[in-house]
Amino acid sequence: MSDGKFNRPDLLDLDTKEETFLDTTEMVLNMGPQHPSTHGVLRVILKLDGEKVLGTECIIGYLHRGVEKIAENRTYAMFNPYVDRMDYVAAVSNGLGYCEAVEKLLAVEAPPRAQYIRVLMTELCRIASHQVWLGTHALDIGALTPVFYAFRDREEILKIFEKYCGARLTTHAFRIGGCIYETYEGFEQDVKVFCEKFLPKLDEYEELLTTNRIWVGRTKGVGILAAEDCIALGVTGPVLRASGVEWDLRKKQPYEAYSKFQFDIPTGLNGDTYDRYLVRIQEMRQSVRILQQAIEDIPSGPIMAKVPKVIKPALGEVYHSIEAPKGELGYYIVSDGSTQPYRVRVRPPSFVNLQALDKMVHGMLVADVVAVIGTLDIVLGEVDR
Amino acid sequence: MQGKPARQQAVFLPERHCMPEENKGPEPVSPSPEGAKAPAETSPQVKSDTPAAKTAPATAAKTEEAKPTAAKAGEGAKPTAPATPKPAVPAAAKAAPAKPAGPVPEPWKCELVESLRKQYGSGIREASTYVGQKYLVVDSGITFEVLRRMRDDENYDYCVDITAVHWPKREQPFDLIYILYSFPQNERVRIKTQIAEGQPMQSAVNLWPTANWLEREVFDMFGIVFEGHPDLKRILLPDGWHGHPLRKDYNILQQDQEWVHINLGIESAQ
Numbered sequence: 001m002s003d004g005k006f007n008r009p010d011l012l013d014l015d016t017k018e019e020t021f022l023d024t025t026e027m028v029l030n031m032g033p034q035h036p037s038t039h040g041v042l043r044v045i046l047k048l049d050g051e052k053v054l055g056t057e058c059i060i061g062y063l064h065r066g067v068e069k070i071a072e073n074r075t076y077a078m079f080n081p082y083v084d085r086m087d088y089v090a091a092v093s094n095g096l097g098y099c100e101a102v103e104k105l106l107a108v109e110a111p112p113r114a115q116y117i118r119v120l121m122t123e124l125c126r127i128a129s130h131q132v133w134l135g136t137h138a139l140d141i142g143a144l145t146p147v148f149y150a151f152r153d154r155e156e157i158l159k160i161f162e163k164y165c166g167a168r169l170t171t172h173a174f175r176i177g178g179c180i181y182e183t184y185e186g187f188e189q190d191v192k193v194f195c196e197k198f199l200p201k202l203d204e205y206e207e208l209l210t211t212n213r214i215w216v217g218r219t220k221g222v223g224i225l226a227a228e229d230c231i232a233l234g235v236t237g238p239v240l241r242a243s244g245v246e247w248d249l250r251k252k253q254p255y256e257a258y259s260k261f262q263f264d265i266p267t268g269l270n271g272d273t274y275d276r277y278l279v280r281i282q283e284m285r286q287s288v289r290i291l292q293q294a295i296e297d298i299p300s301g302p303i304m305a306k307v308p309k310v311i312k313p314a315l316g317e318v319y320h321s322i323e324a325p326k327g328e329l330g331y332y333i334v335s336d337g338s339t340q341p342y343r344v345r346v347r348p349p350s351f352v353n354l355q356a357l358d359k360m361v362h363g364m365l366v367a368d369v370v371a372v373i374g375t376l377d378i379v380l381g382e383v384d385r
Numbered sequence: 386m387q388g389k390p391a392r393q394q395a396v397f398l399p400e401r402h403c404m405p406e407e408n409k410g411p412e413p414v415s416p417s418p419e420g421a422k423a424p425a426e427t428s429p430q431v432k433s434d435t436p437a438a439k440t441a442p443a444t445a446a447k448t449e450e451a452k453p454t455a456a457k458a459g460e461g462a463k464p465t466a467p468a469t470p471k472p473a474v475p476a477a478a479k480a481a482p483a484k485p486a487g488p489v490p491e492p493w494k495c496e497l498v499e500s501l502r503k504q505y506g507s508g509i510r511e512a513s514t515y516v517g518q519k520y521l522v523v524d525s526g527i528t529f530e531v532l533r534r535m536r537d538d539e540n541y542d543y544c545v546d547i548t549a550v551h552w553p554k555r556e557q558p559f560d561l562i563y564i565l566y567s568f569p570q571n572e573r574v575r576i577k578t579q580i581a582e583g584q585p586m587q588s589a590v591n592l593w594p595t596a597n598w599l600e601r602e603v604f605d606m607f608g609i610v611f612e613g614h615p616d617l618k619r620i621l622l623p624d625g626w627h628g629h630p631l632r633k634d635y636n637i638l639q640q641d642q643e644w645v646h647i648n649l650g651i652e653s654a655q
Contacts, residue, residue: 060620064622069631069635070637107516231568232593234545247568332546347548
């Protein structure tokens with residue numbers, strides 16, 4: 001460094017640099033489980049050649065709580081709050097998927113008003129989840145400001161949640177057969193105000209990042225995942241859409257009232273970290289569109305279908321999945337005709353998406369691993385269950 | 386927080402999985418294979434089974450509700466045998482409004498099933514739809530072939546999930562379930578197979594790389610071995626752990642005491 005080479009970037013030859021400073025032996029490095037950029041307790045074993053990643057291995061399970069085993073020892077209704085603890089930044093979506101799966105097993109359908117409330121809550125939750133992603137992802141990469149903006153605006157959503165059901169994070173907002181809570185007085189107004197205020201805030205985020213040179217430099221071309229790799233690896237959600245596959249369960253297999261709303265599925269072109277950023281930002285805009293439509297035509301009527309007090313589905317099994325903020329969240333429930341599920345399998349989007357990490361960071365730099373973990377938007381509570 | 390033991394008594398119901406043999410009756414996994422062969426013995430057993438299975442205090446008062454539901458499920462199993470879904474309709478219509486009518490599996494007829502049946506004969510044990518969801522029950526020996534065919538010829542390009550269910554009283558105690566999705570057709574199908582204890586299955590990693598972690602989780606939780614898997618080891622539990630927690634004979638309070646003692650330095654993690 002003393003030869004002044006770094007002041008003359010045009011003289012810097014990376015290849016000779018590598019030969020002089022680094023030997024070519026492989027190095028194995030542990031990243032996590034206590035590392036802020038792993039978003040929880042993910043341990044990644046990195047095999048490195050200098051700063052280049054040759055391979056990764058994820059060690060997960062630190063947050064394993066045996067959710068699926070617990071389900072077998074609870075009644076259907078008792079298990080409902082547990083699902084909130086999986087993807088704890090999008091608890092509402094978890095609850096929606098579970099309630100719908102059991103409803104399918106019972107052959108009941110939530111009444112129209114309940115469906116609208118569910119859509120409203122889930123879309124608010126999607127925005128909140130994406131805001132957590134945006135804030136932490138940008139923070140990992142080194143942009144300090146967005147996290148304050150994102151969490152400030154997310155607070156408005158959490159306030160609505162709190163007013164609606166008393167909880168901010170693990171909401172337990174829905175019940176099997178509909179919703180238990182009617183909307184509070186001023187709910188419509190709150191959502192409308194939020195939508196109005198939020199759209200300019202989204203522009204603010206974009207001003208901070210979309211054309212920011214450092215941001216573009218750190219995300220463009222990083223962690224590229226082609227569409228066929230996504231499909232082979234089972235990757236869903238914004239990651240799949242950023243690779244150019246227009247696939248969203250809200251459109252492809254509409255549940256609840258989603259078929260009644262007009263919205264687009266944003267897709268990317270290159271499948272890199274930058275495209276995934278753009279796709280999620282656009283998704284927030286689409287969620288606002290859905291919110292605005294839903295709040296306009298929310299019907300009146302009952303919010304709970306007729307569901308017996310003791311839920312005892314007939315023998316059978318059902319797989320139902322929804323488009324959670326992270327991807328396809330599925331529940332496979334087997335009933336043996338008793339009051340407790342015989343088996344509940346959760347198909348967690350984060351778990352499956354995390355598997356793509358190795359493919360995405362291969363040959364990239366260590367710093368890109370941080371960016372890629374952020375862009376996959378994993379929640380370890382859901383990975384480990 | 387005052388009564389920890391009381392709380393445990395109220396919610397943990399380990400005895401549910403230690404039911405005497407006769408209570409378990411026919412395995413309810415796929416209502417039709419057993420139900421279709423012997424509908425007459427299915428329904429009475431289900432009836433007698435359900436009230437006896439009650440352990441939850443909250444539900445004990447509602448026992449009478451159980452009978453009609455179970456009876457309906459039994460009725461539902463009968464009409465599947467003659468392969469006509471028509472008799473199922475009155476059963477569903479009869480349902481009292483407050484009670485969930487048990488949906489019935491209906492035969493799934495399409496070209497795909499026909500050609501699979503032509504190729505594999507009785508290897509395709511069942512092809513049904515249940516609440517509009519399609520599933521195939523196939524012999525474990527041809528599972529990989531069927532999966533490959535679904536991927537290559539039928540465009541089921543996305544393996545959604547691989548999971549298992551443990552039925553300890555059955556001769557082949559594990560159900561292995563592959564959930565597949567086809568992007569071009571926007572359709573989902575489940576391929577189910579029954580396997581015996583210790584019977585290895587051919588790994589699907591070569592068909593779908595996503596099967597890697599999914600199969601590792603099945604191995605971790607159920608102890609099902611996948612042959613040809615590149616790195617079959619535990620994924621959620623630590624490597625040295627003994628036991629497979631999602632088996633029904635693994636009590637919810639059970640843990641690997643030795644592992645906990647050695648690695649955490651405490652007597653119990655409970």
